[in-house]
Amino acid sequence: MSVSALSEFEQQWESWSNEAEELVADQFRHIDRVVERNQQKVIQAFQQYKVSDYHFAGSTGYAYNDRGREVLDKVYAKVFGAEAAIVRPHFVSGTHTIGVALFGVLRPGDELVFVTGRPYDTLHKVIGKAGDGTGSLADWGICSIEVPLLSEGDVDWEGVRASVTERTKVFAIQRSRGYDWRPSFTIAQLEEMIQRLKSLCPEAIVFVDNCYGEFTEEREPTDVGADLIAGSLIKNPGGGIASSGGYIAGKEQYVELASYRLTAPGIGGEVGAMLDTTRSIYQGLFLAPLLVGQAVKGSIFASAIFEQRGFETRPRWNDPRTDLIQAIRFPSADRLIRFVQAIQMAAAVDAHVVPEPWSMPGYEHPVIMAAGTFIQGGSLELSADAPIREPYIAYMQGGLTYAHVKLAVKQVMSQFRELNYL
Structure with a gap:
């Protein structure tokens, strides 16, 4: 791009940016209050x-009586409005954490009902097929039923009601949109859903996949009646500092059952060396509200800029926010790929790397990912990914600083302008 063209773009960007920030000022004030x-x-x-310096000490071996670990569980339970929690670096991903929670409370012959439709792609192998030999839920004789959402993204309550049998043990809710064009579910919506599920089947467990949603609102699903929730520490609650791990929170009896799946029956959460991760997990939780707020502001700004340029976004800039994810629809695979590559170019880490679509483990279509992050896969950091399939939708999330998200959106706009996409 020539110097004169660059100068012209800089002026244009300044105008777009100022207009967008004036437009979203009320949303930003709301995020600050949250x-x-x-x-x-x-x-x-x-x-x-009474968290103190000595709670940050590392532990080894069995790690009996690791007071820092014990207090960390209590702090998480308090923050999430739950009876109990288990927070460990040993959870390798959000999918692993969700799998532990589900395997912990389900038994052969039980039924699991996904009331929010087909779950995120990486859970498909966890659900599995009967006799697949992988140790999936289905391989253990646990039946999973998916009730598709209605066209507007609402729960199909007639379908849910028809799916309930005497074997129904767990209702599962995915809070975020995943790779769908539907809205994510707010806490107010989750509260209503949980109440209806409890009236429909009082003995069933209501589980919520809380990934991407922590601290985006003032309440969490366990504050409004969820029996069990799970999430990843390399997303919101790790504050961009926790280098691995996940958490499960909810009613004490269910958290305990999940802990037996993580380790072994009779051992549960009583052992588990934290291996010098305790300080970063505590500090990440301390920083999480602020950094989640920065990321949400970035998503709102991005939505406003892309809408101004004629792209379709979900959520829109003035829609309620309940997770980090900003979905943007593109007219072609090429523009989708260029968007993700431009996000990578704006990273502080691996900005020189050019992402390409590839067949990732756990996904059903080739996926392209921009992930110039300090923590590998850390999606509280600015990242973007998309399955290469129609409709061509990119899912952008994270941003430890609002300024970084602005720079990334600027990078996209610069690339799109050069390619005559605008």
Whole structure:
């Protein structure tokens, strides 16, 4: 791009950026209030359990009586409005954490009902098929039923009601959109859903996949009646610092059952060396409300800019926010790929790398991922990914600083302008 063209673009970008920030000013003020209230909630939990420097000490071997680990579980339970929690670096991903929670409470012959339709791609192998030999839910004789959402993204309550049998043990809800064009579910919506599920089948467990949603609102699913939730520490609650791990929170009896799946029956959460991760997990939780707020602001800004340029986005800039994910629809695979590559170019880490679609483990279509992150796969950091399939939708999430997201969107707009996509 020539110097004069560059100067012209800089002026144009300044105008677009200022217009977008004026448009979203009220949304930003709302996010600031959410950050303040969640920050207060986290600090009060630290104070209640008298978190001190000695809680950050590492542990080895069996790690019996690791007080830092024990208090960390209590702090998480308090923050999430739950009876109990288990927080460990030993969870390798959100999928692993969700799998542990589900295997912990389900038994052969039970039925699992996904009331929000087909779950995220990486859970498909966890669900599995009967006799697949992989140790999936189906391989253990656990039946999974998926009730598709209605066309507008609402729960099909007639379908849910028809799916319930005497074997129904768990209702599963995916809070975020995953790789769908539907809206994510707000806490108010989750509250209504949980109440209806409890009236429909009082003895069933309501499980919520809480990935990408933590601290985007003032309440969590366990505050409004969810029996069990799970999430990843390399997403929201790890604050961009936790290098691995996940959490499960909810009613004590169900958390305990999940802990037996993580380790072994009779051992549960009583052991498990933290291996010098405790400090970063505590500090990440402390920072999480602020950094989630930065990421949400970035998503709102991105939505406004792309809408101004004629692209379709979900959520729109003025829609309620309940997770980090910003979906943007493109007219072709080429523009989708160029978008993801431009996000990578704006990274502080691996900006020189050019992502290409590839067949990733656990996904059914080739996926392209921009992930110039300090923590591999850390999606509280700015990242973007998309399955290469119609409709061509990119899913952008994260951003440890709002300024970084702005720079990334600017990079995309610069690339698109050069390619005559605008």
